[in-house]
Amino acid sequence: MLNVAIVGPGLVGGALLEQLAAHAQSPRFASLPISVVGLINSKKMAISTKSFTAQDLDQWKTAILGSSAVVADLSQFTDSLAVLKGSTAVVDCTSSDTIAELYPLWLSKGLHVVTPNKKGFSNDISLFRKIQQLSASPKGPVVYHEATVGAGLPILSTLNDLVRTGDKIVKIEGIFSGTLSYLFNNFSIPGATQKFSECVSVAKSSGYTEPDPRDDLNGMDVARKVTILGRVAGLDLSIDTLPVENIVPEELRGVSSAEEFMSRLPEFDEHFKKLNDEALASGSVLRYVGMVDGVNSQSSVKLARYARDHPFASLKGSDNIIAFTTERFPNPLIIQGAGAGAAVTAFGIFADLIKVCERFGTGSA
Amino acid sequence: MLNVAIVGPGLVGGALLEQLAAHAQSPRFASLPISVVGLINSKKMAISTKSFTAQDLDQWKTAILGSSAVVADLSQFTDSLAVLKGSTAVVDCTSSDTIAELYPLWLSKGLHVVTPNKKGFSNDISLFRKIQQLSASPKGPVVYHEATVGAGLPILSTLNDLVRTGDKIVKIEGIFSGTLSYLFNNFSIPGATQKFSECVSVAKSSGYTEPDPRDDLNGMDVARKVTILGRVAGLDLSIDTLPVENIVPEELRGVSSAEEFMSRLPEFDEHFKKLNDEALASGSVLRYVGMVDGVNSQSSVKLARYARDHPFASLKGSDNIIAFTTERFPNPLIIQGAGAGAAVTAFGIFADLIKVCERFGTGSA
Structure with missing residues (x-):
């Protein structure tokens, strides 16, 4: 028992x-x-x-x-x-x-x-x-x-198996936030017309975000997950030194309430539209990813571009996805599915x- | 020890x-x-x-x-x-x-x-x-x-975890043969021009097939894997009763040598081209899949069509992919990567x- x-x-x-x-x-x-x-x-x-x-x-x-x-x-x-x-x-x-x-x-x-x-x-x-x-x-x-x-999702057990059997981790890359997955899967697809602030608003009212969406958009939740993955892989990562791209516009980081943040977010729709248009024009989409670099110590959390035939680009809903590139899996071992929910x-x-x-x-x- | x-x-x-x-x-x-x-x-x-x-x-x-x-x-x-x-x-x-x-x-x-x-x-x-x-x-x-x-790939451990924690398996669907993955990933993509027999020939000379490629194309290897998945999921599957689509043309099943099979395969290029053209014309691709049906006992192994934005359609090389649809994962939990090799x-x-x-x-x- x-x-x-x-x-x-x-x-x-x-x-x-x-x-x-x-x-x-x-x-x-x-x-x-x-x-x-x-x-x-x-x-x-x-x-x-x-x-x-x-x-x-x-x-x-x-x-x-x-x-x-x-x-x-x-x-x-x-x-x-x-x-x-x-x-x-x-x-x-x-x-x-x-x-x-x-x-x-x-x-x-x-x-x-x-x-x-x-x-x-x-x-x-x-x-x-x-x-x-x-x-x-x-x-x-x-x-x-x-x-x-x-x-x-069987992420840490798989990483543990890889590490313990002596595989060499080259790179672990993924979309680890259900909220940010949902946001960019809806905002950054060819033909989508929703403004960024509208996407955030829908996500918030559907219960996909924290009460203050800045707690998702600041990337700290993803940073914690990258830190855990890196440490399980044997690296000494720390959320204090990991480069994390906070996509909350600087002007809105200090505003006191979630309501004020939401009401002012449309001022920055043009900023996000420009990033998105550039990505789409180059045949890519925007995704907010975490990356553990097993080779060059360049682990990071950031908004990045992925080609449209990349598995990250075809993600749907609020699914998570992770790709382990290792010595034994030069074409990555990929796991995807719901990564949040009771x-x-x-x-x-x-x-x-x-x-x-x-x-x-x-x-x- | x-x-x-x-x-x-x-x-x-x-x-x-x-x-x-x-x-x-x-x-x-x-x-x-x-x-x-x-x-x-x-x-x-x-x-x-x-x-x-x-x-x-x-x-x-x-x-x-x-x-x-x-x-x-x-x-x-x-x-x-x-x-x-x-x-x-x-x-x-x-x-x-x-x-x-x-x-x-x-x-x-x-x-x-x-x-x-x-x-x-x-x-x-x-x-x-x-x-x-x-x-x-x-x-x-x-x-x-x-x-x-x-x-x-962490397939059976994941299935075991799902089953043992009481999740209900609705469907397990996947591409379980590296050989057939490679064949159809190359043969059935928009714009591809290679004939089916040429794809088999390249796969054979690259060492991706059994010495006699009919041992891949008859689907029995996939049938065994579907049987194992089904049994681990609690179903009484048997390779003897599972519907398995043998894609070796009937006329070539009896020919005595792999060489004769390979030399006569081009006679059937038109047959495969027709299947492929029909799939592509409907916005889909052909993939050879195994399916465990946890609800309606309709498990099978067959050549099927998948829409181009389906994860099976963007598979590359000889990777395997598996999608578990369950009560807890109505959007399937997906695992993909190299499924063969020493x-x-x-x-x-x-x-x-x-x-x-x-x-x-x-x-x-």
């Missing part, structure tokens, strides 16, 4: 709980038993040696939201998990720096960590190294974070949990 | 030995120690408790080809592996039915099986079920066969071996 505790059971954590509840009723449960034993959010927590699964999916909601739930205390939560029998994985569904800083503590107590939270792997390299070191023992606890890049992110976490279960959770509980 | 024994160390096995030898000299070896302890081909064999790795890559050649090597005896080979300390994986690099029939014996003796050989998973379903059953125990031996479909096939095997090592090989030897 693998015990699972979820930190921050919101949208993604909720989807994960649903998938786990369905799993608990499937015939596969017998060989890969996973059981939810703890839940904590910023206010309340619940921990139990009796697991929350299967028939009683709603039980966790009651447990954590109900009047009988106790006040959240991460240190007490951690201690309770550490004394459970069998293997236990903590699933961090927050995007919190503070929670990410707890990974070394959890690992040192023998708790596995599975998470879509990018912070532990893209903040200061010393935290990343500590996490790596504490999860390096063949028999010790592990950290799996497939869903930090491309949600459930169900596919939960899928990435769940697949990681099954790997933890296979390695550590098949003993007696 | 994970002990590895290789059956049929030819082109793929040789590439695997090279990758393993490089690994033995890398810092990663410490946490994932893999050691080659046995080799057997159809004539000779060598087995040793002292491993063949690292500095002495050539040692295996001497061991198995040298005058001191003993006559191959699979039963003796198996018995010697079964008594080794620690975990042992047999890597079947043949394409033999007979060797595949040994998997149940190997598994029953606690030996793991890793292989690019499609036979064990696409021959009679009773063999597949026996293999599945004997590798189902959470602590028992495992069978990994990533390289049976798309060589090192180095990438060996990579797929090696990545599987690392997974076996992580799960079973990290104890004391």
Whole structure:
């Protein structure tokens, strides 16, 4: 049995709980038993040696939201998990720096960590190294974070396989933001007539952007993903030194509200139109990409042009795409698909949990 | 330490030995120690408790080809592996039915099986079920066969993740033959002028086809891959009942030699030109695809048309491509890249071996 505790059971954590509840009723449960034993959010927590699964999916909601739930205390939560029998994985569904800083503590107590939270792997390299070191023992606890890049797409597992089998990474290039994918797939195609600000506006009202779209357009989310990919590939990347093209017009970076930003964005439609027209005139399209350079240390995040027959040019919707160019794959190995959303992110976490279960959770509980 | 024994160390096995030898000299070896302890081909064999790795890559050649090597005896080979300390994986690099029939014996003796050989998973379903059953125990031996479909591309691992986490497979569609990919990528593009027989001839002389190209054009290799994908997805597919479009013209199926086939193929150029012209006139291209239908049991292998902006239409060279349409991925999850060749096939095997090592090989030897 693998015990699972979820930190921050919101949208993604909720989807994960649903998938786990369905799993608990499937015939596969017998060989890969996973059981939810703890839940904590910023206010309340619940921990139990009796697991929350299967028939009683709603039980966790009651447990954590109900009047009988106790006040959240991460240190007490951690201690309770550490004394459970069998293997236990903590699933961090927050995007919190503070929670990410707890990974070394959890690992040192023998708790596995599975998470879509990018912070532990893209903040200061010393935290990343500590996490790596504490999860390096063949028999010790592990950290799996497939869903930090491309949600459930098999990106980090593939990169890990390439690296561990000795392939040489030449270049990793991709469209890693669902928002920026959606924006440029709609704005930069031959014959499209929508203005850039209109595209942003549609994306915002369709729920594709952060509440303030500048949090997408500044490229920092992509920079974190490039940093993670680079580090997994063995490079010492840092979001502080990585060249990142912020496509928020300089004049709008300081405006105080998202509303003001949106209302002034049309002033810059001409700027984006010019970039787009130039790209289209040269038979290309604009795409906002992240790139890990395994050879010349020229990793970057930027708006770039791709020829119309390039796989990045035919991307649709808000899909992510990644191309690994390596010694063994001079024509790149490409993976594409939905890289954001609760169900596919939960899928990435769940697949990681099954790997933890296979390695550590098949003993007696 | 994970002990590895290789059956049929030819082109793929040789590439695997090279990758393993490089690994033995890398810092990663410490946490994932893999050691080659046995080799057997159809004539000779060598087995040793002292491993063949690292500095002495050539040692295996001497061991198995040298005058001191003993006559191959699979039963003796198996018995010697079964008594080794620690975990042992047999890597079947043949394409033999007979060797595949040994998997149940190997598994029953606690030996793991890793292989690019499609036979064990696409021959009679009773063999597949026996293999599945004997590798189902959470602590028992495992069978990994990533390289049976798309060589090192992460196809079966992704399908497994989808299935095991409870996603519903709607459709799996792809171009699974490097040869047929190459043929139609060159023959069926707007503006191409090469005749079909010329494309086959170029593919043959470039080494892309089997010695007799009919072994590619009859679709049986693709049918085996579709059968494997379907079975991993939980369907009872069989190569005997799967509808497979054999594109070898009927009149040429009975001719005795590859030479005669090649010399008479131009008689059918008009037939292929007509199919191609019709596809191109409708804004599509021809691609030879395999399809697993998870909903309506209409799985098949056939020559089909794809619109020019479909990812299959922009495929290049001899790349494979696969699209998983599922409940969670209504816009398919797509993987593409080299799906054949010694180095990438060996990579797929090696990545599987690392997974076996992580799960079973990290104890004391």
